Amino acid sequence: MSRIEKRLVSLNGNKALVAFYTAGDPDLSASKDIFAVIEKNGADIIEIGVPFSDPLADGPTIQASSHRSLQKGTTLKKIIQLVADIRKTSELPIILMTSFNPVFVYGKKEFVADAVKAGVDGMIIPDLPPEEAEEFLGIAEGLDLVFLLAPTSTPDRIQQVGKVSKGFIYYISLTGTTGTKEALSAGLKNKVNEIKKSVSLPVLVGFGVSGPEQAKQAAEASDGVIIGSAIVKLIAEHSDPAERDRKLADFLTSIKKAINP
C-alpha cells in the first residue's frame, strides 16, 4: 500500500483533510515551516503546488501566489529538493499538484525518478486527463496519479477516470476554477454518490471549499475535503511568520473539527 492509501485507510471512516499551498510563496524556506504547521494541525495529506506561469484551472488567489513564487525563483527542481528535505523528518503523504508542462520539460522519466527518490507520494496534474496520460501512467512507478472528476463528468468518464486514478478521486465541487466563491452546489451529494457507485476509491472534494461550514457540508457528502485557496490567501495576508503560523493552525483546527465533529 502506498503512503496515501495507508493514511486514508487508517482514518477508519473519519473524514480526510487535505491541505494545499503553493511552494515558494512567500519563499521556499517559509514553505518548510508552513508544512510543519499544517502537519501538526491535523492534515492527513499535503498537496504542494508547483507554480506555473499560466495556471488555467486556478482563480485569482492561486494565480497570484504562483506569480509571487516564480518571482522568487522557485523551480520544480527546488521543490523536489524541498520535499527531500521535509521527508527527513515527516511521514505525511505528499502530493505535488502541477500543470503538465514543467514535468514534461523536466523529462517525464527523470522527473519520476527524482520525485520518488525525494519522497513524493502522488501527483495531481489537472491538465493531464486520462486520454493524454497513458505514457505517463506507464512510467510513473511509485507515484499515485490522482485524477479529477467534475460536475460535468458523464457516466462514461466516471468509469474511465475510476479505472486509472490511484489513491483517491479528486472531485471538483463546482463548475469553475479554484477559489471560486459560491455556495457548494446542491448536486454535490448526488454526484459523489453516483461516483461511489462505480468507483471503489475514496472521493475527496476540492475547489471552492473555503471555510468550516462548507467543509462540513462537503465532508458529509464525501470522504473528505481539500482546502487550497483559503490557505493560500491566509498565508498571503500575514507577513509576520509567527502570526501566520498561529492563524493557520487555528484555521486548520476549525476545519478539522467541522469535518469530524
Next chain:
Amino acid sequence: MNKYNLPDAKGHYGKFGGKYVIETLMPALQELQTLYEEAKEDPKFQEDLRCYLKHYVGRPTALYFAERLTKHLGGAKIYLKREDLTHTGAHKINNTIGGALLTQRMGKKRVIAETGAGQHGVATATAASLFGLECDIFMGEEDMKRQSLNVFKMRLLGANVIPVTSGTRTLKDATSEAIRNWITTVETTHYIIGSVVGPHPYPMIVRDFQKVIGEESMRQIMEMEGRLPDTCVACVGGGSNSMGLFYPFLENEKVKLVGVEAAGLGVDTEKHGASLTKGSAGVLHGMMSYLLHDDDGQVTEAHSISAGLDYPGVGCEHSYLRDSGRATYATITDAESLEGFKLLCSKEGIIPALESSHAIAHVAKLAPKMKKDEIILVCLSGRGDKDVNQIADRMGVSL
C-alpha cells in the same frame, strides 16, 4: 502523393495536439466533436455556412495578380489572396460565422472569445450580433491600448470587452482568461477560439472553417494560370490563415508552403514570437505544440509589433508540418514588416495589416530569387486600418 488525414481520432498530429485540459471541460470537448462531425455531414449546415460566407462575408474573395509589386521585385509572379476584402477586414470572420452556427446548433446563447489584434474579437462580436448571441471578449490591457479602434468596434457591436490584467496583458493571458471563464460557464457558453490552437477538436474545426481560403485560391489560380503556385506564403500567429491556405495544398507536394513568424526585435533577442523557429515542444492552452518557454517549463513572453503575432505558442498542426518538413517557417522582424507594409501601400494601393505585412516582407525577399515564370501565392490575411494609428505613432505623425 500521400493521403493526409490528420488529426487522428484522439486529436493528435503525430506527437502534437491532444486535449490537455481539466476534466471539467472534457465532456464539452467531446460534445463539440460529436456535434461538429454531425454538422460537417449535414447538407443544411453546409448550405447555411456557404450562404453566409457568400452574401454576408463577401466570399469568394479575389485572387489578385500584383503586377506592379511583381515588376518591382523582378522575380516570381505574385498573387494576393484578398482576405482583407472580407466583411470586418480579416480572415477571422470565416471561423466566427462557423462558430456561431455551431453555437446555434448547440442551443447555447452565449459566446466568448480571446483576441490579440482585436480582429478575432470584432469578428466574433459581429457573428454574435448577426445571430443574436450574448458575447464577452477577453483582451489583454496592453492590446486594448494598441488596438483601441477595435475595442470601440466590439462595443458598438454589442460585445462586452473584458480587460485582462494578468501576466503580459496580451494574447496569451487573454486566452488563459477565456479558458478560465469557459471552465466556469461551459454548460451555457460556447468558446469560439480565434486560431488553430487549443484542445482538440478546436485546431481541426478552425482549420476546416479557414480552408475555404486555400480551396478558393486553388480554383482561382487554376483559372488564371492553369497551374498550381510554386510557393504559398502566409503569416503565422496562432496559424489559422496559414493553415487555411496550406491545407488544400498539403497533398500537392510540389507546392512549397512557407509560414512566416514574427522575429520581433530579432530571433536572437528575447523579444520575438517565433515559436516554431526558436521554441521547443511543450503544453499550453490545452495542446502539445512548439512553445517559447524556459528550462523550468515556464512560458516566456512573446513580442511582436503586431498584436496578432504576439503569442508564445502556435497551432499544433504547424508543429507537425514543421517536423515532417512539409512546411517551412521563416521569420520577419518588426522593422522588416514595416517595410513590407510600406511596399504594399506604395506599389499596389493596399494598406495591409501588420500581421499580413510579415508575409509581404518575406515575399519581398523570396520573389527576386525565383524565376519570372514561377508563382507565389500569398495570403493577405487582413487590412491595416486597425494598425494605422500605431504606425503613425512610430512615424512620429500625430493624427
